[in-house]
Amino acid sequence: MSPLPKPVTPSGPQKPSDLPPFLDHLARDLRMRVRTGRRSALGFDIFFVDFSDWKLRFSDRTPVIYVSAADVASMDGRALAESLADVIRVENLAERNPVVLVEGDGAVLRAYFRANYLPAVVLDAGDQERVRTSRRPTAELLDCISPQLALALIAPYETSKPVTGSRFFGREYDIRRILYAGDANFAVMGLRRIGKTSLLREIERRLVEQVQEQEDRQATARVLYMDCSSIHTVQHFVQEVVRALNPRELVRLEHRHLPLYFPDFLGRMAKQHRGPLIFLLDEFDALLDAQLNSRGLLDELRSASNQGHCRFVIAGFRRVLEAFSDLNSPLYNFAKPLRLKEFSREETANLIFGPLEKLRVRFERRNEIADRIYDETGGQPNLIQYYCSILVQELDRTQSRVISPDMLFHVYDDPDFLTFVLNTFLDNTTNLEKAVVYGLLLAYGEEVREQRFTLDDIDGILKEHGIVATFDDLNKSVRNLELAGVLARQGKDFHFATPVFPDVLRSSYNVEFLLYKVQEEGVW
Ligand SMILES: Nc1ncnc2c1ncn2[C@@H]1O[C@H](COP(=O)(O)OP(=O)(O)O)[C@@H](O)[C@H]1O
Ligand SMILES: [Mg+2]
Structure with a gap:
C-alpha cells in the first residue's frame, strides 16, 4: 500500500495555520479532513479534502488547487486559467472533480473551464465568504459546488462496478x-x-x-x-x-x-x-x-x-x-x-432522494415516484442505480432539476435499460427457471401481467411443452425466481413481481423461440 498523506487535525504535526484560511476553516470549524498534498510542478499547492460524507461522487481525497492572492496578482485571468488547466492535466485530476480555491474573483476562470469542458469547480473569495458566514455552511458549500458540474459527474450512481464508501448505500x-x-x-x-x-x-x-x-x-x-x-x-x-x-x-x-x-x-x-x-x-x-x-x-x-x-x-x-x-x-x-436481499422501500428511497435532493433536484409527488421505482425494480440495487442514472442523464440533457412521475416513462423507452433488465434475468436463472417464465408468458399472453398462478398451473404449463419436473425441482425453481425478483408469492399464488418485466421480454424477443432454445440447450 502506498503511504497516505498525513491527515491534518488541529493537534496534528502540521499546524492548521499552514493551510489556506478557507481550508483551515473547513478542518477546524467544520471538522472536515484536510490533507496536505504537494506543490505541483507549476507552483500551485494541492490539498486533499474529504467530501465523502456527502455520499456523492466526491472522494475522501478530493483535490483542491490553491491559487493565492499573489498568484492572482501575477497573471491575467486567462493566463491563470490556462496554467490551471495544465495543472489539472499534468496531475491527472480531471476525473476527480478538482476544486480550484481562488483568493480573488473566479468569474473568468469559471467561464474558461466551462468553455473548455473542464470539469473543475471554482470557489472564489465570494463563495468562501458565503460559506464562512452561513449558518448551514456545509450545505452552502455544496450549493456553491454543485451547479458548476453536470449532475452525472457528481451524482454517485454506479452501475457497473462494486460500490464502497460514499457510493455504498443501505x-x-x-x-x-x-x-x-x-x-x-x-x-x-x-x-x-x-x-x-x-x-x-x-x-x-x-x-x-x-x-x-x-x-x-x-x-x-x-x-x-x-x-x-x-x-x-x-x-x-x-x-x-x-x-x-x-x-x-x-x-x-x-x-x-x-x-x-x-x-x-x-x-x-x-x-x-x-x-x-x-x-x-x-x-x-x-x-x-x-x-x-x-x-x-x-x-x-x-x-x-x-x-x-x-x-x-x-x-x-x-x-x-x-x-x-x-x-x-x-x-x-x-x-x-x-x-442479502433486495433493498427495502426505505433503502430504495434513500438511494434515489438522498443524493439528488442534496444536489437540489426537486421531486414532484415524491411518494408516487418512490413507489413506482421500487415496484419496477423490485428493490434490486443495481436496477435502482441504473434507473437513477438514466434520470440523471435526462436532467443533464434537458438542463432541468425537477423529476416528476411523468419522467419515469422515459426509462422504459431506454433500450439500454431493457437490455439491462433482461441480462439481469438471464444471468440469474437456470434453464428450467427460464422455461417456467417463457411458458407462463406463452400460456397467458398479455394477461400475464395481472395473472395469478399456482405451482400446479406451472407444472401443467411445463408439461404442455414436454417438460416433466419433479416437485423438488419445481419448488426450487419458483423459489429462485422469487429470489431473483421475477416472481412474487402470496400464499399459494404467484404472480410477476414487476408487471413491466413480461412486457419487456415480449417486446424484445420471440418468446416461443426462447423456449425452444432453452429446451434445445437442455433444462437440466
Ligand atoms: N450497497 C449498495 N449500494 C448501492 N448500490 C449497490 C449496493 N450493492 C450493490 N449495488 C449495485 O449493484 C451492483 C452490483 O453489485 P456487486 O456488489 O458487484 O454485486 P454481486 O457481487 O452480488 O454480483 C453495483 O454496481 C451497484 O450498482
Ligand atoms: Mg460479486
Whole structure:
C-alpha cells in the first residue's frame, strides 16, 4: 500500500495555520479532513479534502488547487486559467472533480473551464465568504459546488462496478452484524448483482479504517479480500493465501502436508500480525464444490477460526445457497448464513432522494415516484442505480432539476435499460427457471401481467411443452425466481413481481423461440 498523506487535525504535526484560511476553516470549524498534498510542478499547492460524507461522487481525497492572492496578482485571468488547466492535466485530476480555491474573483476562470469542458469547480473569495458566514455552511458549500458540474459527474450512481464508501448505500444492519459479531464466520449469499462484492469491499474498507485510526500499520494487512472465482482446488486456495500473506513460503509448499501446514501457517501469520486475520472470500461457489471432492477445507478453516487465528466471511450464490438448504452440509458448522436481499422501500428511497435532493433536484409527488421505482425494480440495487442514472442523464440533457412521475416513462423507452433488465434475468436463472417464465408468458399472453398462478398451473404449463419436473425441482425453481425478483408469492399464488418485466421480454424477443432454445440447450 502506498503511504497516505498525513491527515491534518488541529493537534496534528502540521499546524492548521499552514493551510489556506478557507481550508483551515473547513478542518477546524467544520471538522472536515484536510490533507496536505504537494506543490505541483507549476507552483500551485494541492490539498486533499474529504467530501465523502456527502455520499456523492466526491472522494475522501478530493483535490483542491490553491491559487493565492499573489498568484492572482501575477497573471491575467486567462493566463491563470490556462496554467490551471495544465495543472489539472499534468496531475491527472480531471476525473476527480478538482476544486480550484481562488483568493480573488473566479468569474473568468469559471467561464474558461466551462468553455473548455473542464470539469473543475471554482470557489472564489465570494463563495468562501458565503460559506464562512452561513449558518448551514456545509450545505452552502455544496450549493456553491454543485451547479458548476453536470449532475452525472457528481451524482454517485454506479452501475457497473462494486460500490464502497460514499457510493455504498443501505445494508447497515448486515454490516454491523458482521463487524460486531465477535469471532463468528459468515456466509453471505444472494443473486448476482445483489451487492455481495460491494458488501465485502465495504467491510474491508471499514475494517482498514478502524485499524488505521488506531495507527497500527501492520494491522491493515490482517484484512484480506480474495476473489476466489478462478480457484477450483483446495491446493490452489492455500497457495493464494500463502502468496498474499508470506510469499517466501511458497517455494516449499508442494512438499508440505497441507492439513497440518495450513492451520499452523494461519496461526503463525496471526501472531506475526498481532491479531486474528480476517478473510473476505468472494465467489466461493467453485471452491465449495472443490471442497466436497476433497477432505474438508472448511474443517481446516473452521479449526483455524476456533483457535482464534482467523475469521472468514465468504460470499457466493447458488452453491452456497444450496449448501445451506442441506442439513448435512459442513457449512452449517462453519458459518452463519446471511442472505442479502433486495433493498427495502426505505433503502430504495434513500438511494434515489438522498443524493439528488442534496444536489437540489426537486421531486414532484415524491411518494408516487418512490413507489413506482421500487415496484419496477423490485428493490434490486443495481436496477435502482441504473434507473437513477438514466434520470440523471435526462436532467443533464434537458438542463432541468425537477423529476416528476411523468419522467419515469422515459426509462422504459431506454433500450439500454431493457437490455439491462433482461441480462439481469438471464444471468440469474437456470434453464428450467427460464422455461417456467417463457411458458407462463406463452400460456397467458398479455394477461400475464395481472395473472395469478399456482405451482400446479406451472407444472401443467411445463408439461404442455414436454417438460416433466419433479416437485423438488419445481419448488426450487419458483423459489429462485422469487429470489431473483421475477416472481412474487402470496400464499399459494404467484404472480410477476414487476408487471413491466413480461412486457419487456415480449417486446424484445420471440418468446416461443426462447423456449425452444432453452429446451434445445437442455433444462437440466
Ligand atoms: N450497497 C449498495 N449500494 C448501492 N448500490 C449497490 C449496493 N450493492 C450493490 N449495488 C449495485 O449493484 C451492483 C452490483 O453489485 P456487486 O456488489 O458487484 O454485486 P454481486 O457481487 O452480488 O454480483 C453495483 O454496481 C451497484 O450498482
Ligand atoms: Mg460479486
